[in-house]
Amino acid sequence: MAIDPGHGGGDTGAVGVIPPGTVTGLPARTDSAGRTAVFEKDVNLDIGLRLDAWLRAQGGRTLLTRTQDLAGGDVPYTTEGADLRARVRIANDAGVDIFVSVHNNALAATTSGTETFHFYYSSAAARLLARDVQAAMVAALGLPDRGVKTAGFHVLRNTRMPAILVEGAFLTNPAEALLLADPAARQRIAEAIGRGIATYSAQGVTAPPALAPTIGPWATKPKSVPAGYRLVKTGATNPVGRGGWLAVIAGFRQPVEAVLPATIGPWRTRPSRVPTGYRLVKTGRSNAVGRGGWLAVVNTAGSPGTGSSPGAAAP
Numbered sequence: 001m002a003i004d005p006g007h008g009g010g011d012t013g014a015v016g017v018i019p020p021g022t023v024t025g026l027p028a029r030t031d032s033a034g035r036t037a038v039f040e041k042d043v044n045l046d047i048g049l050r051l052d053a054w055l056r057a058q059g060g061r062t063l064l065t066r067t068q069d070l071a072g073g074d075v076p077y078t079t080e081g082a083d084l085r086a087r088v089r090i091a092n093d094a095g096v097d098i099f100v101s102v103h104n105n106a107l108a109a110t111t112s113g114t115e116t117f118h119f120y121y122s123s124a125a126a127r128l129l130a131r132d133v134q135a136a137m138v139a140a141l142g143l144p145d146r147g148v149k150t151a152g153f154h155v156l157r158n159t160r161m162p163a164i165l166v167e168g169a170f171l172t173n174p175a176e177a178l179l180l181a182d183p184a185a186r187q188r189i190a191e192a193i194g195r196g197i198a199t200y201s202a203q204g205v206t207a208p209p210a211l212a213p214t215i216g217p218w219a220t221k222p223k224s225v226p227a228g229y230r231l232v233k234t235g236a237t238n239p240v241g242r243g244g245w246l247a248v249i250a251g252f253r254q255p256v257e258a259v260l261p262a263t264i265g266p267w268r269t270r271p272s273r274v275p276t277g278y279r280l281v282k283t284g285r286s287n288a289v290g291r292g293g294w295l296a297v298v299n300t301a302g303s304p305g306t307g308s309s310p311g312a313a314a315p
């Protein structure tokens with residue numbers, strides 16, 4: 001399996017501010033204002049190395065996309081594109097079974113919690129891996145469960161095996177920055193990711209085809225696509241290559257809960273039918289949406305709880 005510690009070298013990732021004198025076990029850093037800081041690249045590498053040691057101790061075969069404060073492939077950082085391509089190439093060339101990218105998050109100072117991403121067009125195996133690792137991290141850290149989400153991140157999109165990207169906690173949240181600065185907490189995160197991988201592996205999931213989930217997108221419809229792919233039109237509910245064409249692995253079926261908006265409507269009069277995956281509900285006093293009308297609500301019965309994130313930017 002490939003362990004991918006996010007960022008490195010000239011790409012610091014998120015920056016967290018911690019009290020002066022905090023013992024971190026990481027390189028001493030300051031932010032642009034001269035305050036004592038922890039850099040996401042250092043936290044991710046430390047967790048990645050701890051995860052590597054834990055998995056090897058369990059008999060796992062691992063590789064790291066970087067082992068030092070450098071870009072992917074342990075080379076000096078030049079551009080984000082070159083860095084990300086190197087990480088994907090390492091995993092694809094080695095033919096690893098799974099790819100786990102280790103990150104920590106950035107948003108508002110009050111934002112808190114743990115989340116895990118898989119690619120929008122990912123295999124069922126990747127979704128299961130994301131669910132198992134997210135559950136293990138939430139159990140170990142006790143932070144708010146922000147759920148399993150979809151994204152278009154480069155390393156998820158171009159790797160040819162089940163791939164996930166974990167966001168342990170928020171460096172922009174002072175309490176969580178202090179948590180990530182603690183070597184014992186980083187060990188807990190590493191072991192939780194490892195236990196999640198072990199849970200996934202124990203289920204004997206059949207590996208999907210060794211193809212990247214998608215090729216493209218293209219602005220105009222290509223004449224042909226490689227064997228094993230089919231063409232789809234991209235659109236508003238698809239974060240990858242809006243307004244163009246995309247080659248998607250043949251046989252891929254988007255799970256209902258990850259592609260459909262939560263509701264359609266409302267309508268004043270009852271529609272004669274609703275799209276597949278929805279059921280009609282009457283709106284009313286207890287329903288803030290479209291009082292006195294009809295609403296199509298996504299039918300999630302029997303599907304695992306999966307969130308959705310439309311953003312396709314790099315983490």
Ligand SMILES: [Zn+2]
Nearest residue numbers: 006013103315
């Ligand atoms: Zn990151």
